[in-house]
Amino acid sequence: MAQGPGSIGKLLVGVWLAGVTIATFVVIPPYQGLGDAGRIVIVHVPTAWVAVIAFTVSAVYSALYLRCRRPNDDAKATAAAEGGLIFTLLATLTGMVFSQIAWGVFWNWDPRQVTILILLLIYAALFALRSAIDDPERRRRMAAVYSLFAFVTMPFLMFVAPRMAESTLHPNCAFIKGSDCDGITLKIGHVGQIGDQKVQLLGLERHGDIAVAQVKVSTPGLASEAIVQPGYDLTTRSYTDRPTFPGQRFTLTLESVDLERGEARINMEAPGSGLLANQRTLWVFLASNIGFTMLFVWMFLVRSRVLSLEVQIAQRKVALA
């Protein structure tokens, strides 16, 4: 009976995640522009999120170890870092598959890909450091200090650096430095700028419930120009067609159209933007985040118990020696 709550907890995690997996393929509608590939986001983002939680837990226990010098704190810090490394690896792999489908390449050195790779290497080095030191006390101390330094880099690499980038294909609000997340509103004939692209609204036509805009897009330095025709459904108030910017994978989207005034709000998006605007996708995504967090707690508890027992056995052997 002592294992009762633990077994129920494990069962709950299993049932929850099975539900999330089924919902990912049954409840979530295909995402416009990405089709069924958008479903990968339901596991990709939570794995990255849980990695952040894991590295934070690792840093907290590392600080506790340095303060109290309890081997159990070191065991917990190691278990959390190990979990974080696994989830970071999974976030990278699932991101690579998504990248291949959405952008056409597994790895294109996108700022967010680079920063997660650096984070992966930083935490991999933690385990290299641990295995390089034989003296347990010194190993724990060095690892705790390193873990704290590694943790300092984590928020910068996960949240700050990708947003400082000049340009990223990663779904984000501002894809290119200087672009407006809300897009720009243009009247017919007017010129504006989205990111580094010059755009001019040449005209608006109505075909039934669909409004089609003629937009002239010019690359920096007017190196090339093209006329693209994004569409907008006036009844559902959503886009119907999103052409790509010439030579790029960013898409041009019509976000609103006012035919009487002859104006339209246009924006630049990367594939995957606005995925969570759908309520069903949002709820499954949130459930997935909760499920992965519970899964991490399970992994953390089992692994930290293993490491604690190893410490106990090692201490016993040393005492007998």
Place this chain on the structure above:
Amino acid sequence: MSESTSAIYVSMATMLLVWVTIAIYLAQVSAQLRSLQRDLKGDPPGSAQQPDATTPQPTSVRESPSITADQWSWMAWYAALTYGCVAAPGALQRRQPGARAISRQPGDHDF
């Protein structure tokens, strides 16, 4: 195979990769825990591995066991699965020359 069908297979394979990774990790760690608990219960101090007084003892004890043959085979299997998952989109794309893996479907829901 339609573009949408290939994309759903790739999504399923990716999800399988995640679950298999975590399942292998949990299975390994749980087996390790059971083994250590058995060791701790079954070997009271000084009974089974009483050190010989004349045998020199190491000054430090490694706390993590080395990778077993069983673990290597799991890793090889996992590497094969990862390769399969990563290679799948390219293979599926090659079956449809000139087509992107994903394009907007006319019946797609509006977000």
